[in-house]
Amino acid sequence: MTGATGGRLGLRAAEPAGSRQVYNFTLEELTVYLQDLGEPPYRARQIFQWLYQRRAQSFQEMTNLSKGLRASLASALTIGRAREVTRQVSKVDGTTKFLLEWPDAVTVETVLMRHDYGNSVCVSTQVGCKMGCTFCASTLGGMIRQMTAGEMVEQLLFSQRLLDEQSQRVSSVVLMGSGEPMDNYDAAMKFIDIISDEHGLNIGQRHITISTVGLVPGIVRLADEGRPITLAVSLHAPNDALRSSMMPVNRAYPIAKLMEACHYYHRVTGRRISFEYALVGGKNDSLQEARELAELLAGLPCHVNLIPVNYVPERNLTRTAKDQIYAFWNELKRLGVNATIRREMGHDIAAACGQLRAEHANRG
């Protein structure tokens, strides 16, 4: 069903000359690039300010650069290449979901969520996903291609531009859209470096969360690199039999290995891990499973996010009844587990990852 998008893959041309994306540069890379043009280092900072603080959309606007430099940048680099295909705004809570399309005809979703503590943006790291989780819409058509760091930056800027109209800013970012960020590790980290740069959007790394299906090598690498971001692990089941039936990745990285990596991450970084647990009716939501989960997490400083599963038309999912969600939550709390029930954002606009994209592909 995402075939309409995937089918065009073969036609995807290599990046034409003159279309290098300026959002794909870290400040350091831009400094080096400009040095090669004979420009001083502060030039890169000026350009970062134009791009990320003044939200410039053309080099012509950058009036403190010489005309000659503006022209040569404009002929060598592009500023953004995504087009907004459609947007949905929740009447309930203002959650805004954008469907964006790039010149090679791939589409991804990005979502702006408004909380009382600030505005958070959910970014997609891949077009589609190859992880195959049985409850997820993003993976239905497989993985079409990676998103570059610059394309993730672009996603974020759609939300920031909307917030500009109300003099607000994006205060936190979650890498929880379509795709597996640890399967696109370098681009995901580069994206984080670009958006956290103090000369640019200046989003504190402590306000950035990366969510993974549980790719152990990525978790270990993240621990070793020491970025102070928050790690969220999609657990969804407390034992291997159940987890493997929901998440094929569990066959490669079973729970014992995953927990070992999580303990390592905590030892090295001192940071508390978030675990996501999507409650699927009759599948993983019994009190017995709550007890197994508490046992599994004992001794690891962490937080569990209970997520009432989002309805996906192609998936035969039952939602856990409200009473049972609370019973599961209470059981976890009784056993000393730090847990919250995730507030549903924009449930009137099919906010589950991949659904708008899938709907669009079906129409097209």
Ligand code: SAH
């Ligand atoms: N690949 C990464 C990040 C993207 S998915 C990961 O797996 O963590 C973001 C979160 O949404 C994950 O926890 C994922 O398991 C969850 N998710 C996917 N489909 C869902 C659905 N139908 N209902 C609720 N949560 C879902």
